[in-house]
Every structure is written in structure tokens, then in C-alpha cells.
Amino acid sequence: MCSVVKLSESDSYLQERICILKTEKALRAGGKIKLTAKEVEVNKLILDEKSAELSKAHKNVSEYLPSRHFFQAKGDIDRSKVFSIIKNIPKGASLHTHLLAAVSVDFIVENITYRDNIYGCFLNGNFKLTFLQNANQDTRCLWKELKEYRKEDADFDNWLRKQLSLEVENPAATYPSIDVIWQRFKKIFTTAYDMLCYRPVFEDYIYQLLTELYLDNVMYTELRGTFMPLYELNGTIYDTEEFFKIFIATVEKFKQVYPKFVGVRYIHSIYRGVTSEVLKSGLDELMGMKIMYPNFIAGFDFVGYEEEGKHIVHFHKELSEASRQLKFYFHAGETSWYGYTDLNLVDAVLLNTSRIGHGFGLPKHPVLMEMVKARDISIELCPISNQVLMLNQDPRNHPAVYLIANGFPVVICNDDPSAWGATGLSYDWYVVFMAMTSEKAGIEVLKQFAMNSIIYSAMSDHEKIEALEKWNLDWNKFLDNILNVLA
Amino acid sequence: MCSVVKLSESDSYLQERICILKTEKALRAGGKIKLTAKEVEVNKLILDEKSAELSKAHKNVSEYLPSRHFFQAKGDIDRSKVFSIIKNIPKGASLHTHLLAAVSVDFIVENITYRDNIYGCFLNGNFKLTFLQNANQDTRCLWKELKEYRKEDADFDNWLRKQLSLEVENPAATYPSIDVIWQRFKKIFTTAYDMLCYRPVFEDYIYQLLTELYLDNVMYTELRGTFMPLYELNGTIYDTEEFFKIFIATVEKFKQVYPKFVGVRYIHSIYRGVTSEVLKSGLDELMGMKIMYPNFIAGFDFVGYEEEGKHIVHFHKELSEASRQLKFYFHAGETSWYGYTDLNLVDAVLLNTSRIGHGFGLPKHPVLMEMVKARDISIELCPISNQVLMLNQDPRNHPAVYLIANGFPVVICNDDPSAWGATGLSYDWYVVFMAMTSEKAGIEVLKQFAMNSIIYSAMSDHEKIEALEKWNLDWNKFLDNILNVLA
Ligand SMILES: [Zn+2]
Ligand SMILES: [Zn+2]
Numbered sequence: 013m014c015s016v017v018k019l020s021e022s023d024s025y026l027q028e029r030i031c032i033l034k035t036e037k038a039l040r041a042g043g044k045i046k047l048t049a050k051e052v053e054v055n056k057l058i059l060d061e062k063s064a065e066l067s068k069a070h071k072n073v074s075e076y077l078p079s080r081h082f083f084q085a086k087g088d089i090d091r092s093k094v095f096s097i098i099k100n101i102p103k104g105a106s107l108h109t110h111l112l113a114a115v116s117v118d119f120i121v122e123n124i125t126y127r128d129n130i131y132g133c134f135l136n137g138n139f140k141l142t143f144l145q146n147a148n149q150d151t152r153c154l155w156k157e158l159k160e161y162r163k164e165d166a167d168f169d170n171w172l173r174k175q176l177s178l179e180v181e182n183p184a185a186t187y188p189s190i191d192v193i194w195q196r197f198k199k200i201f202t203t204a205y206d207m208l209c210y211r212p213v214f215e216d217y218i219y220q221l222l223t224e225l226y227l228d229n230v231m232y233t234e235l236r237g238t239f240m241p242l243y244e245l246n247g248t249i250y251d252t253e254e255f256f257k258i259f260i261a262t263v264e265k266f267k268q269v270y271p272k273f274v275g276v277r278y279i280h281s282i283y284r285g286v287t288s289e290v291l292k293s294g295l296d297e298l299m300g301m302k303i304m305y306p307n308f309i310a311g312f313d314f315v316g317y318e319e320e321g322k323h324i325v326h327f328h329k330e331l332s333e334a335s336r337q338l339k340f341y342f343h344a345g346e347t348s349w350y351g352y353t354d355l356n357l358v359d360a361v362l363l364n365t366s367r368i369g370h371g372f373g374l375p376k377h378p379v380l381m382e383m384v385k386a387r388d389i390s391i392e393l394c395p396i397s398n399q400v401l402m403l404n405q406d407p408r409n410h411p412a413v414y415l416i417a418n419g420f421p422v423v424i425c426n427d428d429p430s431a432w433g434a435t436g437l438s439y440d441w442y443v444v445f446m447a448m449t450s451e452k453a454g455i456e457v458l459k460q461f462a463m464n465s466i467i468y469s470a471m472s473d474h475e476k477i478e479a480l481e482k483w484n485l486d487w488n489k490f491l492d493n494i495l496n497v498l499a
Numbered sequence: 500m501c502s503v504v505k506l507s508e509s510d511s512y513l514q515e516r517i518c519i520l521k522t523e524k525a526l527r528a529g530g531k532i533k534l535t536a537k538e539v540e541v542n543k544l545i546l547d548e549k550s551a552e553l554s555k556a557h558k559n560v561s562e563y564l565p566s567r568h569f570f571q572a573k574g575d576i577d578r579s580k581v582f583s584i585i586k587n588i589p590k591g592a593s594l595h596t597h598l599l600a601a602v603s604v605d606f607i608v609e610n611i612t613y614r615d616n617i618y619g620c621f622l623n624g625n626f627k628l629t630f631l632q633n634a635n636q637d638t639r640c641l642w643k644e645l646k647e648y649r650k651e652d653a654d655f656d657n658w659l660r661k662q663l664s665l666e667v668e669n670p671a672a673t674y675p676s677i678d679v680i681w682q683r684f685k686k687i688f689t690t691a692y693d694m695l696c697y698r699p700v701f702e703d704y705i706y707q708l709l710t711e712l713y714l715d716n717v718m719y720t721e722l723r724g725t726f727m728p729l730y731e732l733n734g735t736i737y738d739t740e741e742f743f744k745i746f747i748a749t750v751e752k753f754k755q756v757y758p759k760f761v762g763v764r765y766i767h768s769i770y771r772g773v774t775s776e777v778l779k780s781g782l783d784e785l786m787g788m789k790i791m792y793p794n795f796i797a798g799f800d801f802v803g804y805e806e807e808g809k810h811i812v813h814f815h816k817e818l819s820e821a822s823r824q825l826k827f828y829f830h831a832g833e834t835s836w837y838g839y840t841d842l843n844l845v846d847a848v849l850l851n852t853s854r855i856g857h858g859f860g861l862p863k864h865p866v867l868m869e870m871v872k873a874r875d876i877s878i879e880l881c882p883i884s885n886q887v888l889m890l891n892q893d894p895r896n897h898p899a900v901y902l903i904a905n906g907f908p909v910v911i912c913n914d915d916p917s918a919w920g921a922t923g924l925s926y927d928w929y930v931v932f933m934a935m936t937s938e939k940a941g942i943e944v945l946k947q948f949a950m951n952s953i954i955y956s957a958m959s960d961h962e963k964i965e966a967l968e969k970w971n972l973d974w975n976k977f978l979d980n981i982l983n984v985l986a
Binding site: 025026028029032035036039040066072073074079184188189190319325328348349350351352358359361362375376379380406409411413414417418447448449451452453 | 501512513515516519520522523526527553557559560561566671675676677678806812815819835836837838839842845846848849862863864865866867870890891892893895896898900901904905934935936937938939940
């Protein structure tokens with residue numbers, strides 16, 4: 013710690029000031045990284061661009077993109093120089109992505125929904141998509157081919173996009189509260205689910221998901237999902253074992269085409285509103301599958317709006333029991349309440365969670381903060397998700413800023429990018445870099461975020477070392493490219 | 500710290516859980532207070548009311564008042580049972596209040612602006628009010644009596660209220676950015692300044708200010724202000740020494756009528772945009788006055804929008820010099836920037852500030868956090884100000900939540916209550932209690948906030964002890980009243 017300042021001496025005042033700033037720099041994420049000569053050079057270029065963008069914002073705060081709503085900022089982010097650098101960074105892994113909201117709406121509408129045998133129908137107030145041999149194959153609903161919808165309504169595709177995304181012109185007016193936007197958010201999954209369970213579409217969807225991540229310089233991902241009852245047009249329905257076989261085969265196919273891609277793991281998710289019995293049988297089934305696919309299945313998590321369903325403590329017996337065989341990756345503390353839903357954080361930590369999804373409420377809990385730090389539990393930070401889903405408006409004041417300032421192991425994640433018109437990880441990286449780190453934080457924090465995403469993944473130590481080696485090659489290429497283009 | 504949980508044993512799981520929650524309770528503000536038997540009883544009643552209000556909000560978040568904009572929540576807060584309890588709490592001191600925005604607009608419009616000799620005029624795009632013997636006495640402008648304005652426009656008083664307040668129907672639409680609202684905010688002072696410098700009005704204004712605080716169960720205040728050139732209609736202008744004499748005499752008059760009121764201190768404020776020379780002569784003048792009124796003048800602070808003018812470091816020589824004779828009460832870190840304006844916090848701490856105004860950016864600075872804790876520097880928290888002036892929308896995610904959770908010495912303040920239609924301290928207390936403390940935090944945190952406001956005031960130790968004794972009598976009366984009314 014810095015020595016006590018002698019106020020009468022101006023030199024010692026400024027020295028003390030520098031000492032405080034240096035000590036804080038060393039404490040924050042990336043503060044312990046020693047930069048190579050090449051990194052020092054690239055750092056200058058990156059900080060120049062960061063400063064240029066922030067200086068404009070200091071003069072006119074409406075120029076500042078991260079505190080604008082993402083729907084209204086995205087176009088300008090696409091034109092940002094800092095963003096173009098971030099897109100090129102090898103970002104490592106994407107560790108918190110929900111399988112069913114991870115592919116761009118463009119691909120779904122323009123590719124998947126233009127295939128043969130796709131039908132739509134309104135069921136209980138939701139528009140549902142599915143694949144059928146003919147309209148009578150599924151009698152739950154009066155199915156109509158999408159062709160027909162498109163004949164009747166020239167604007168159908170735009171309407172369809174809106175069913176598959178939260179994007180609107182004026183989000184503040186459309187979504188008056190977090191409760192409202194979550195109800196709307198859940199409908200996206202209802203619309204898409206049956207369509208994505210069609211086996212050929214599922215394969216192409218996973219392939220596209222990996223392609224979009226790979227194009228954004230992401231080399232590995234862990235996907236939260238459920239066992240999907242994949243089907244063929246002829247009525248065949250695959251069981252859970254076959255679901256994993258098809259899933260894994262698709263990943264392997266992708267890896268053969270892109271050998272630099274490291275792989276995928278699956279985190280099984282159960283709705284937090286289930287009964288203890290349903291949870292118990294779900295965990296039993298998962299443990300069975302985990303024995304068959306030990307490398308593919310990473311562990312377990314709850315999904316759904318955290319204000320709904322049950323708090324984790326309700327299930328502590330079933331989960332303690334399962335914790336001998338399963339790793340946990342709990343969503344916890346994705347809430348603004350204090351002393352209520354945020355107590356899920358206590359249980360996530362007590363149940364030895366491997367990572368915490370969001371952990372938005374964590375800084376309210378000093379004992380948990382110490383435990384998280386001591387146990388090296390990483391925090392999956394999804395700033396755009398938190399903004400769109402109305403937890404936090406201005407990322408400059410997102411609670412994870414304090415975690416990053418204190419060197420907690422934070423991993424940048426994208427949650428449900430298709431729901432807000434994002435692809436890949438770069439938009440979230442941009443927001444974190446421009447709003448949630450010091451204006452003086454440069455390449456060291458970017459490097460730390462990339463390395464964290466590998467280190468805190470569910471890979472084995474051996475795999476992590478291999479992944480870090482691959483990443484390091486890409487990182488050096490990135491440095492060279494930047495120097496060629498910008499210097 | 501709690502022992503490591505044995506996951507296989509359900510009892511030990513729940514014991515460990517309780518241990519974590521108890522340890523966190525002990526760490527937060529008020530956590531070390533031992534409640535008396537009477538306080539335990541009252542605590543139950545208060546927590547019942549707090550729970551009842553929060554339970555409604557859990558079910559329907561739009562029922563939750565603190566995260567609504569204050570302009571849209573105030574009417575419902577007035578009807579809240581928790582608020583009615585808070586109004587009755589002896590709240591101790593109000594330590595961060597700007598003299599010129601501290602009296603309700605009702606009093607100004609209905610009382611002050613209906614006096615004889617009041618004139619108005621548009622000057623450089625601002626409406627200005629003043630007192631004159633006749634319109635020609637001040638040739639800067641074409642003054643017109645307010646009587647005349649009122650004859651011409653039946654709605655004049657409503658229009659006038661809008662000049663003296665930020666209140667509007669739809670703040671989000673009216674104020675698109677923090678820069679815009681600060682420009683508008685500054686105009687309030689331009690409108691009112693000359694009017695309030697009229698000596699009889701100044702006396703009545705101060706008297707009313709103290710009355711409004713006293714009626715809200717506040718016993719002491721420290722007011723930030725400037726030397727005002729008080730005047731009489733006949734053209735007499737009083738010098739700074741006379742300004743203090745008139746000010747102090749008014750306070751004494753109030754104390755004679757309300758002997759339970761403890762007193763007032765003055766914190767001198769200079770605009771942060773001045774030159775070093777102007778600051779130096781301002782500090783010299785202040786030190787001269789401080790010798791004459793050592794008990795009345797508490798110290799020095801900068802005022803104005805923190806994004807404008809100069810950062811504190813610019814003045815570190817002049818301020819270091821003055822720090823031998825003056826105490827500082829710096830506004831610092833009232834910003835969302837990180838590594839820029841928030842660095843004022845570094846200088847505030849280096850210059851040994853006695854308290855920090857807002858300190859909104861403090862949790863981004865772990866070294867400063869340690870220094871603030873070690874040096875027992877208190878934080879003046881003004882949640883409604885931060886919401887209205889667009890720093891923070893939802894007080895549940897205000898950074899001071901983390902300070903309160905870690906037992907930092909936080910003092911609840913009101914900043915510029917008249918600008919947002921508030922009076923007294925109770926609205927800010929309500930927001931802090933309902934949004935910034937745990938749902939399980941009760942009377943102990945309220946007691947701590949009241950005591951903090953006395954302990955961290957500029958009073959002498961001797962005066963603090965006396966004030967705490969007086970406060971304690973009122974506190975016991977409050978407990979008895981609650982038990983009579985609610986039990
Ligand atoms: Zn998620
Ligand atoms: Zn202030």
C-alpha cells in the first residue's frame with residue numbers, strides 16, 4: 013500500500029497519487045499480466061482508439077454507445093474502430109450461451125423457414141413453427157404451410173422475425189417492466205422449439221451456431237440446453253441417447269472442417285419451477301447420460317426467470333446428493349432484489365457451483381464475495397442480456413465492474429444473442445471493454461478475459477493447456493495483423 | 500468465517516447457510532448494534548410493514564416504488580406505511596444540502612413571490628426574479644412586477660414552479676441525457692438567486708428551510724453555499740461578514756423557538772470551473788471568515804456539474820496549502836465514468852477530505868475503498884438526486900448498496916430537495932431503506948444511519964455527545980409512539 017502523503021510537498025502528492033493508481037491497476041483483471049514488447053506496441057494502438065471514442069463521449073454523452081439501449085446502439089457499434097479490433101481478437105470460449113437462442117434470426121428466417129414441410133399455427137396465443145409431412149400429421153392445431161402465410165401477407169417475414177426476437181423500435185415503451193419482457197422472451201422459445209427439433213434442421217442449426225461463433229474468433233463453447241426429442245418427417249422420434257449422438261456427430265463434422273475449433277460441451281438445464289420429484293428424476297437421467305457422454309456433458313443448471321419457480325434452497329437435498337456426480341453451473345443472483353431471490357447465490361456457493369451465471373447480486377454479499385474469490389469461482393458476465401432483460405441500464409454501473417476492478421475471474425458471455433440481434437461474443441466484449449473497465453485498461457484486460465474463458469471452462473487440464481497453446485498462436489497472429497493494419 | 504459445509508448432511512447445509520447470512524448481517528451497516536428489548540419489539544413491527552410492501556412488489560414489480568422515477572413515485576410514497584414510520588424517526592442530521600435548493604417550491608411561489616416589490620425579467624434566456632424599489636433601479640433588464648405577469652397569464656404560477664424545479668410529467672422524454680438535465684438544473688439557481696439575496700427574504704428562507712427539516716425530525720444541518728451579497732430595497736448591500744451575522748442570527752432565532760434544534764454549519768462552495776487564482780483568493784477569503792466564525796464555517800467544497808470545469812488534481816497545490824486550516828467536504832465521483840472524472844475520488848482522499856459527497860464511483864477503486872474505511876471517511880448518499888440527475892435509475896443497483904453491505908459509514912442526504920419536489924430527508928431515507936438495504940435489515944440500520952449523521956458531522960466531540968443525548972431522548976419517544984400506534 014502507498015505511504016501516507018505529505019501534503020506540503022507537491023512532488024510527494026503526485027507520487028502518492030501515481031502509487032494509488034498503479035496499485036489499483038495491479039488489482040484489476042489483467043493487472044498481473046506482463047506484456048511482451050509486441051503487446052506493448054499493440055496496446056498503444058488499442059488505447060489510442062479507445063481514448064478517441066471515449067473523448068468524443070466525454071464531450072457529448074449521447075455519442076456514448078454502451079449506455080444507449082443495444083437495439084439503438086448496434087448500428088453504431090458495427091461502425092466503431094474499437095469494435096472492429098475486438099472482432100479480430102481470438103476471444104477463447106463462449107461459456108454461457110443458451111442453445112435455443114444462439115443462432116442469428118437471419119439464418120433462421122432466411123434459411124430454415126424457407127425449407128419444405130415447414131408449417132405454422134397459433135396455439136394458446138403463441139405462434140408455433142414445426143416440420144410435418146402434411147398438415148394433418150399433428151392434430152394439436154390447424155397447421156398451415158409458411159408458403160401460404162407468405163402468399164397472404166407480403167410482410168410475413170418481418171412479422172416472423174419479431175416472433176423470434178425481442179428487437180423493437182422503442183424498447184422502453186414496448187417493455188414497461190422486467191416481468192413483461194420475460195413473458196415476451198419466453199414466447200421466442202415456444203415459437204422455435206418444435207422447428208429446431210426436426211433432426212436435419214437441428215444439425216444445420218448447431219453447425220450454424222458454431223460457424224457464427226467461429227467467425228467471431230471463438231474457439232470453444234459450452235451450451236445450456238435440454239434433451240430435445242429430435243424427429244424425422246416420417247414420425248421417427250429419437251431418444252436422449254440418440255439426441256447426444258446426433259449432437260456430438262454434428263460437432264465432430266464441424267471440427268473436421270475447422271480443425272482450429274476446439275469443441276463443445278453441454279450443460280443440462282431444468283426449469284426452476286419443477287417439483288422436487290421431477291428434479292430428482294431429471295438429475296438421475298442426466299447422471300445416466302453423463303456416464304455415457306462424460307466428456308460432452310459438463311453439468312447441470314436451472315433455467316427460467318429467476319423471480320419465478322423456486323429458490324435453489326428448496327432443492328438443496330436433491331442437489332447435494334447429485335453434487336457427488338455432477339458439476340453445477342448455476343444461474344444465480346440475476347436479480348435486483350436484496351435478501352430475497354439473490355439468496356440463490358448463497359446456495360450456488362454452498363453447492364460448490366463451478367461458475368456463477370450472471371451473479372448480478374453478488375457484490376451485495378461480502379461473505380460470498382470472499383468465498384467466491386477463495387474458491388476461484390468464475391462469474392459469467394452477460395452485459396447486453398442484463399441491459400435488454402432490464403436488470404441494468406447503463407453498463408458503466410453494472411455490479412460486475414467492481415468484480416473486474418478487484419480481479420475476480422470474470423468471463424464475458426452472450427446468453428441469448430439471437431434474442432437481441434447479436435451474433436458471437438464481440439458485442440458483449442465491446443460493452444465490457446468500453447464501459448466496465450477503466451479508460452486506462454488496455455490489451456492486458458482483453459488478454460485476461462480471453463484466457464479466463466479457457467481456464468474457467470469445463471475442459472480437462474490437459475485440454476485447457478492444448479486450447480491455450482492454440483489460442484496463443486491465434487493471439488500472436490492477431491497482434492501481427494493489428495501492427496500491419498494500424499501501425 | 501463459516502466452516503466448510505459437509506454436503507451430505509442436510510442439517511449442516513442449513514447451518515452453514517445461516518452462518519453465512521448471520522456473518523453478512525454483522526458486516527453491514529447497523530450490524531454491530533445490540534437492540535434493546537423495546538427496539539426488538541419495534542423492529543418486528545417495522546419489518547412487518549417492510550415485508551408487506553416488498554411482498555406486493557415481488558408479485559408485481561410495477562408496485563415497487565423506489566425503482567419508479569421519483570416524480571412518478573412520490574404520490575404513492577406519501578401513502579406508504581413504511582414512509583409514515585420513517586417520517587417519525589428522529590433522523591439526526593442533514594449533512595449534504597445545498598442552501599439554494601432546500602426550501603419547498605410551494606413556500607417560494609406562494610409566500611416569497613407574493614411579496615411586494617418582486618420583479619421578473621428574461622435575461623440571456625433565463626427568467627430571473629429580484630426585489631426592487633422600482634423597475635428602473637436595476638438597468639440590466641426590463642423588469643416587470645410579478646403582479647403584472649399574473650394579470651397577463653392566469654397560469655403564471657404553474658409556469659413559475661417549473662422554472663424553480665425539474666419536475667415534469669415525463670422526465671425520460673424531457674431530459675434525454677445527463678448533460679441536458681444539468682443545463683436545466685443550473686437554470687433554477689439563476690432564476691432564484693437574486694430573489695433570495697434580498698435580506699428579509701433570505702432570513703425567512705433560512706427560517707423556512709430549518710422549519711421543513713425540523714418538521715421532518717431532523718435536528719441539525721450543514722448547508723453548502725456561497726457568500727451571498729444580501730441587499731435592502733434602498734440599495735444597501737451587505738458584505739460577507741454581515742452575511743454571516745445575518746445568517747447566524749436567523750439560526751439563533753430559530754433555535755430559541757425550537758430549543759431541541761441543535762444548529763447549522765456552513766460549507767463554502769466554489770464553482771469547479773474557476774482559475775487557480777480565483778480559487779486561491781476564494782480560499783484566502785474563506786480562511787479569513789473561518790477565523791471570525793470558527794464554529795459556523797465547517798469547511799470547503801467544489802460545486803457544479805462534475806463533468807464540467809476542472810478535476811480536483813488541477814488545484815492540488817492550492818488545496819494542499821489550504822488543508823492546514825480548512826477541512827474539505829468534497830463532492831467527488833458523482834459520475835459514471837471510470838478512469839476519468841471519478842479520479843476526483845483519488846484527490847479527495849489524498850487531500851484528507853472529511854466526507855465524500857456522493858462517492859458514486861468509489862467501489863471502482865479498491866485502494867481508495869480501503870483508505871476510506873481505514874480513515875473512517877463517511878459517504879454522503881443522495882439516492883433521489885442520483886436518480887433525478889440521471890446517474891442511476893434503480894436504487895437497488897446503486898453502488899452505495901455495496902458500501903452499506905460492507906458497513907462503510909454512509910450518511911443519507913437530500914442534496915437539492917426542492918428541485919425534485921421533496922422536503923426533508925424522509926424520501927431519501929425511504930428509498931435507502933426499501934431499496935438499498937437487505938429485505939431483512941430493520942431498525943438497526945435505521946438507528947445506524949441516524950447516529951452516523953451526528954457522528955460524521957462537523958460538530959465538535961463535545962457537541963456530538965450532547966446531540967446524541969438529545970437524539971436518544973427523541974429516539975425513545977419514537978419507539979414508544981410506534982408501540983402505541985402499531986402494536
Ligand atoms: Zn442465461
Ligand atoms: Zn451536492
